[in-house]
Amino acid sequence: xxxxxQIPQLVVNGLMSGAILAVPAIAFSLIFAVLQISNFxxxxxxxxGAYAAFVANTVFGLPxxxxxxxxxxVSGAIGVVSDHIALRPLRGQGPLTVAITSLALNxxxxxxxxxxxxxxxxxxxxxxxxDWIFGTVHIAPQQFFNFLIAAxxxxxxxxxxxxxxxxxxxxxxxxxxxxxxxxxxxxxxIARLAIFIGMGLAGVGGVLVALQSGIExxxxxxxxxSVFAAAxxxxxxxxxxxxxxxxxxxxxxELSLLxxxxxxxxxxxxxxxxxALLFFPRGILGKR
Amino acid sequence: MLTxxxxxxxxxxxYALLALGLNLMWGMAGMANLGILGYYAxxxxxxxxxxxxxxxxxxxxxxxxxxxxxxxxxxxxVGIVKLRDDYLAIATLGFAQVLAxxxxxxxxxxxGTDGIGQIPRLxxxxxxxxxxxxxxxxxxxxxxxxxxxxxxxxxxxxxxxLRAIREDQMVAATAGKHVFSFQMxxxxxxxxxxxxxxxxxxxxxGFISPEIFQPQLLIYVFLALILGxxxxxxxxxxxxxxxxxxxxxxxFVGGLIPGLSAVQIGAIRQLIIGVGFIVVVxxxxxxxxxxxxxxxxQPDDLLPENSGAKE
Numbered sequence: 001x002x003x004x005x006q007i008p009q010l011v012v013n014g015l016m017s018g019a020i021l022a023v024p025a026i027a028f029s030l031i032f033a034v035l036q037i038s039n040f041x042x043x044x045x046x047x048x049g050a051y052a053a054f055v056a057n058t059v060f061g062l063p064x065x066x067x068x069x070x071x072x073x074v075s076g077a078i079g080v081v082s083d084h085i086a087l088r089p090l091r092g093q094g095p096l097t098v099a100i101t102s103l104a105l106n107x108x109x110x111x112x113x114x115x116x117x118x119x120x121x122x123x124x125x126x127x128x129x130x131d132w133i134f135g136t137v138h139i140a141p142q143q144f145f146n147f148l149i150a151a152x153x154x155x156x157x158x159x160x161x162x163x164x165x166x167x168x169x170x171x172x173x174x175x176x177x178x179x180x181x182x183x184x185x186x187x188x189x190i191a192r193l194a195i196f197i198g199m200g201l202a203g204v205g206g207v208l209v210a211l212q213s214g215i216e217x218x219x220x221x222x223x224x225x226s227v228f229a230a231a232x233x234x235x236x237x238x239x240x241x242x243x244x245x246x247x248x249x250x251x252x253x254e255l256s257l258l259x260x261x262x263x264x265x266x267x268x269x270x271x272x273x274x275x276a277l278l279f280f281p282r283g284i285l286g287k288r
Numbered sequence: 289m290l291t292x293x294x295x296x297x298x299x300x301x302x303y304a305l306l307a308l309g310l311n312l313m314w315g316m317a318g319m320a321n322l323g324i325l326g327y328y329a330x331x332x333x334x335x336x337x338x339x340x341x342x343x344x345x346x347x348x349x350x351x352x353x354x355x356x357x358x359x360x361x362x363x364x365x366v367g368i369v370k371l372r373d374d375y376l377a378i379a380t381l382g383f384a385q386v387l388a389x390x391x392x393x394x395x396x397x398x399x400g401t402d403g404i405g406q407i408p409r410l411x412x413x414x415x416x417x418x419x420x421x422x423x424x425x426x427x428x429x430x431x432x433x434x435x436x437x438x439x440x441x442x443x444x445x446x447x448x449x450l451r452a453i454r455e456d457q458m459v460a461a462t463a464g465k466h467v468f469s470f471q472m473x474x475x476x477x478x479x480x481x482x483x484x485x486x487x488x489x490x491x492x493x494g495f496i497s498p499e500i501f502q503p504q505l506l507i508y509v510f511l512a513l514i515l516g517x518x519x520x521x522x523x524x525x526x527x528x529x530x531x532x533x534x535x536x537x538x539x540f541v542g543g544l545i546p547g548l549s550a551v552q553i554g555a556i557r558q559l560i561i562g563v564g565f566i567v568v569v570x571x572x573x574x575x576x577x578x579x580x581x582x583x584x585x586q587p588d589d590l591l592p593e594n595s596g597a598k599e
Binding site for chain 2 (some may be wrong): 032038040086089090093095096097099100101103104105107108111112114115118119221225228229232236261263264266267269270273274277
């Protein structure tokens with residue numbers, strides 16, 4: 001009986017943390033959709049975004065909302081530059097070579113962060129609120145604000161993809177780069193834009209993770225398994241799928257606490273990947 | 289100083305074993321397995337545990353570690369191997385992370401993050417340089433035997449089928465090859481070699497902990513194989529020794545720049561390796577010793593001048 005009363009709380013927590021996972025998962029999926037490449041350096045961009053927000057927030061004294069924008073801009077810009085230098089010259093060598101090299105790029109970026117900020121755990125300067133209580137369910141306002149930021153960012157991306165000409169061009173390149181090229185869309189430019197938006201979103205995801213826990217150089221690596229799991233569960237390259245996948249992973253991770261020790265919650269992501277690939281090889285929203 | 293050089297060479301041997309295992313899985317069979325540290329770790333842990341708890345001789349422990357890692361390799365196949373490239377990479381990355389979680393949290397078995405110390409060493413009665421020399425010799429013998437085995441596999445019909453699967457699974461299947469069982473064998477043998485590497489490591493250092501899953505080691509092994517030449521066993525071994533020399537060489541970089549903290553020096557070392565990886569992949573994509581590929585003559589009717597003449 002006691003377990004049953006915990007479930008609503010766990011589901012709410014799961015949806016909140018799932019929404020946060022959704023942001024970097026969308027990033028991973030968006031870049032995959034446009035470039036057909038698994039870019040594992042998303043993990044280090046999560047860290048870059050978190051530290052960019054940290055600098056904006058504690059050094060320049062900006063509020064957390066502005067820090068989110070700083071995180072987006074900085075990690076998006078670093079994403080474009082690092083991709084241009086490290087990964088773009090490799091596109092001819094096949095997606096797998098690029099994917100493995102992106103692991104090396106991830107190591108480089110993570111260590112630049114480590115060199116600059118050290119291994120100490122930092123935190124953002126945010127006000128503390130009392131929990132909101134609805135019946136048996138507690139919600140921390142910060143948790144809710146994070147959820148809100150994630151929802152706004154996701155909605156903004158959907159609007160961009162659905163209603164603007166840039167979004168249409170991006171979907172065209174994702175669908176068929178050659179045909180898009182013939183229609184006068186420059187795939188190179190669209191790819192760069194996708195990386196900027198994608199890595200920027202990864203950075204925003206970093207801020208959201210940082211608001212929940214501390215900031216340290218491996219912050220991205222800590223969540224990356226869940227992020228990949230969300231993207232795979234939704235079907236790589238499927239952006240609504242990534243959101244759905246993230247919510248499922250978020251809830252599943254929380255519910256796993258009923259049966260497993262907390263330490264194994266990130267294993268849920270792995271199990272989800274395997275189950276998803278065995279039963280829904282094209283993702284839960286499967287198409288394409 | 290001599291001990292230091294011996295240590296570097298021994299680590300070169302261990303990395304070379306890892307690179308040989310990866311060469312079988314990825315270089316020959318085309319499966320980009322990012323979970324290789326899982327086999328390395330389980331080989332080390334299994335060998336350490338059986339020698340400590342059951343008092344088995346070190347050599348038997350190493351054999352058990354090898355077999356357990358091989359079994360894990362075969363098990364990887366189930367559910368994972370059918371995945372397409374990117375999905376395979378993500379799934380195997382997750383697989384190794386779950387094993388790392390187990391190593392950290394199943395304290396009754398692995399002693400958690402404290403690790404297992406006091407692992408019996410091979411030729412444990414020896415000390416200092418004598419031990420290092422003997423162990424290096426053992427390591428070289430193991431490496432030589434493994435290398436020969438891998439080279440026999442590469443030249444055998446088995447190796448040829450693996451390369452066919454790497455190039456095009458569909459064609460290999462059409463030619464009557466059971467793709468899944470070949471992939472499983474490649475993962476089992478490759479995993480066993482990596483487990484052996486882990487056992488050699490555990491009985492050399494005498495200590496094993498979840499630190500063994502450090503992500504940079506994954507980069508080192510892939511760098512070794514890409515640098516040496518994917519698909520070429522000589523390249524795997526040469527690349528591994530080269531990577532160890534570079535990794536150790538960067539140890540001295542910290543001394544050149546005054547005023548850096550230990551964390552910063554560590555960061556610079558990994559930075560150099562990461563940048564090196566990118567430079568190598570961009571400039572020598574097939575490695576210093578490219579895979580020796582046989583040139584096959586095209587059938588006459590496919591040659592351009594003939595096909596043109598027929599029309």
